[in-house]
Amino acid sequence: MPYQAPVKDMLFVMNELADLAAVNALPGNEDATPDTAEAVLEENAKFCANVVAPLNNPGDKEPSYWHDGQVTTTKGFKEAFKAFGEAGWQGVQHPVEFGGQGLPKLLATPCIEMLNSSNVSFALCPLLTDGAIEALLTAGSDEQKAIYLENLVSGKWTGTMNLTEPQAGSDLAAVRSRAVPQGDGTYKVFGTKIFITYGEHDMAENIVHLVLARTPDAPPGVKGISLFIVPKFLVNADGSLGARNDAHCVSIEHKLGIKASPTAVLQFGDNGGAIGTLVGEENRGLEYMFIMMNAARFGVGLQGIGVAERSYQRAVAFAKDRVQSRDLAGSAGPVSIIHHPDVRRMLMAMRSQIEAARALAYVGAGLSDIAHNHPDAAVRAANLATYEFLVPLIKGWSTEMAQDVTRDGVQVHGGMGFIEETGAAQHYRDVKILTIYEGTTAIQANDLVGRKTVRDGGAVAKAIIAQIRATEAQLAEQGGAEFQAIAKHLAAGSKDLEAVVEYVVNNMKSDIKGVFAGSVLYLKLAGIVVAGWQMARAALIAKQKLDAKEGDASFYQAKIVTARFFADHILSQSSGLRSAIVEGSAGVLALTEDQF
Template identity: 70%
Template sequence: MTYRAPVKDMLFAMTELAGLAQVAQLPGFEEATAETAQAVLEECAKLNEGVIAPLNREGDRNPSSWKDGVVTTTPGFKEAFRQFVEGGWQGLQHPVEFGGQGLPKTIGAACGEMLNSANLSFALCPLLTDGAIEALLTAGSDTQKATYIPPMIEGRWTGTMNLTEPQAGSDLAAVRTRAEPQPDGTYRIFGTKIFITYGEHDMAENIVHLVLARVTGAPEGVKGISLFIVPKFLVNADGSLGARNDVHCVSIEHKLGIKASPTAVLQYGDHGGAVGYLVGQENRGLEYMFIMMNAARYAVGVQGIALAERAYQKAVAYARERVQGRPVDGSLPKAGPILHHPDVRRMLMTMRAYTEGCRAMAAVAAAAYDAAHAHPDAAVRARNQAFYEFMVPLVKGYSTEMSLEVASLGVQVHGGMGFIEETGAAQYLRDAKILTIYEGTTAIQANDLVGRKTARDGGATAKAIAAQIEATEGELARHGGAAAAAMRKRLAAARAAFVEVVDYIVANTKTNPNAAFAGSVPYLMLAGNVMAGWQMARALLAAEHKLAAGEDTAFMQAKVTTARFYADHILSKVPGLRDSIVEGAEGVTAMALDAF
């Protein structure tokens, strides 16, 4: 079973839900028309379907390897990476002045989904490089930008993000890597970093490590962390590569999934100190790294959608060909494909509805990001920025938790054969698990949603979104029809539950934090479900409108059916989640600690 990029669904999400026509009116994005989007997506699909997707199983069977400090990637990865960067894909949404294509995130995110569907392990290298470029664009000096960004966009160099240490995982206040200032303005870096994705590999000639470290004498905690560029090879004044820097890969991890992606332990300063260059100002490193983190968090949410799509396609192909049991309705005289069985269809519809709902949510968030960065009106920029920031933990948290459920259903559709590695269904389940962990676990996304995104503004952003959802309910009421009526009923109940939970979170975050945070992940899941469900409601309206005009009947009918399924089977879970949050905190916190 090979991967087929869902170009039509991506274009539907972009044009009908994300408002690509409005994005193309923003200064700098005039080229980003529906025609451009289609051409870019079709070209991207060719590369991912033909070159990168076939390497996915090979990477799982024959992962990256480490020997004497050298990491060798899966056979075929290096050549595929050449084709990827030569096609300009690394620079898709980076500025033209540095050699990028300058396309909006609305288009870039769809291409990112394809790459991750094709090969999650492979896609991690460009994902981290994107983050490094983004951080330098925001906080780097003009010289740093000119030196490091063009070679990363060209794919001659790649980028990494070095936060984690053995004692400092999610708690970055515990970072101990140290930076000693030198008379020439550089720093010497000493310490160990772990879990560094593509921290060492053979696909590019240089690796630009962005490293969090503490300058000698800096304050304790997060206030004393600075950000440094520490290249694998030092860069000469003319841009050529100079001496090898004192940073070395001492091992790579053996993992549950994403096996082809080398996860490195990097040692800095074993031979006198690695040369590092301060990014921005001392002690503002965490602030700069969060730029990279937020870009990566959205991208990991897209990885969840991508993996769910791939697992769904594989399960559908199997359900069409696997013959087992007579249909319960007697529609076939003998045993037929399991696609005829109602529960198999329920599982496939669940996989499909989750994937389409999260894709739509991510597309709408991407368009808000584009408006937040490019709209000429400051008030419009601020409104879109607030919306985008509210959506990031949902895109990351909900889409990745969803992908785990979808990948598990994919194994279930395969039955016993799904548990056998040869079918390939199990790889998606193993690969999916990391998505809920890296770039901030689901609980960290939920803490962000509760503290920064909901309690801080007294629920104002959340309630502004709820008002937009209510407007969609009004459209559903005016539209009429059975599917619209069912969706309206579920969406209204979900919105009401969402508002009640927002009020609860706002009321309790400071006065009873254990109660508020006991419900933080359920709140994230509820909010993600509501936002994806809202986009499915909008998709239903758009598809019904196109059906009435006789456009692409089969596709639009399937869109309506999927939206109706989302309403009845997924959105319907929201009121129950509300109850567990608003009324269930005691059950979480009551148990005596020594009773566990």
């Protein structure tokens, strides 16, 4: 099924909710005008729909495969990735200095969503490359930047993140890979890394592995981890490619989904040592890796939104096309199933959550731009804090949401949904990794509880709640059933969220396990309230536009209905979540291990 990018909704969110004008006003962002944004989105939408989306199903049917250390990607991927790089899409948000377009994150964000709607397996390669670029920009030496950045930004080379080892999944303290200094500024790296996305492939001339390893005298735990660049091919002084490095792919995984994306087991140093160079300072590897990780977490949230959108489009098309059973309120012949209330309920649940998650993520992107480029340090700090609060929601909630949405996406198709040829099932399979990689939902929730809530005594959370209250006041001024419903559920939701923030802050010391027993539920509650708030804001703006008779009335009317649906069906879950968090930890923790 063709993919049609929801450019209208994207532009609405960028302009009206994420304040593109404010981002455009920042120093260095002069080019990011609304008109440029529209032109970039339209162009990206075409590229994604025409070049990348058609490869999605083929990638599932004929996954990338390993043979004798080499990975051959699905037919067409190599050419598509070349076109992607040449068209400049890898470089959208990267510095002009290294060949990028230097556009703000807010503008790159819809492009990343579109790429993921088109083909999440394909999109992973640029996503990891983005992370490598970020890490090198922040912590790389001038020499490293000179050698690697331009080639990464152009898509000529690609990047990987090498964290996980067989005994060290989420727990990086357990990393064992070693890096031994050679006295010439280089290191020999030894170890096994697993789950390395695009750890080997045939789409680029070189692969730049960013690898966590320990130097000989490193302290134990996470404080003894350093970050190394270990390229697949060594790079000569003139920039040309040199010898094959001792970093080899020994196998790739057989997975539930994202089958075209090769997930590699990499052996470093089996033949004498893989040559690498240190990034930044010794023992600060985890800090640098978190730069990649945080960029990647935001990106994974967009993957959830992207796949959910594709699943929604597929379900809508099927529901309009498939004729089955009479209309409940009519006596004529059979109708298309979009007339049946429960099909419609599923489509609205899909649609409203996607729109809410999109708004949440794009607003986050705008905050990030302000946090990085605003001239006033206090404004930067405040926006950074809010952005960082949102990242676990964008990653955690959007990806859990995507699993709900793709499940409904299959369900709308009835029996056809279970047949692989239909395509709905691929989305259901593909999204299951999104709540796992780059930190499981529980790890996002740990971050939300620990670093983002308890550390500042809930200050950022409460500042967000205060902003929500301001929106509630605006809602109260509106008439009509829609706004009453939105106002009611947003007020209840923000109250529930406030109570939970208090609970988390107040009980962290006395009952740490009790607090963490509800951490994922807190993430979900915060997700639906903050995203629901964006939908409420969207409804208010839509109302203004309608009152002013500006723009596309049908779009704005639909936005208000969708915001109302979100309030009635999703925000209404807040009281159950609050009760489970605040009162439900004893039942989580009471059994002994033997009783399981």
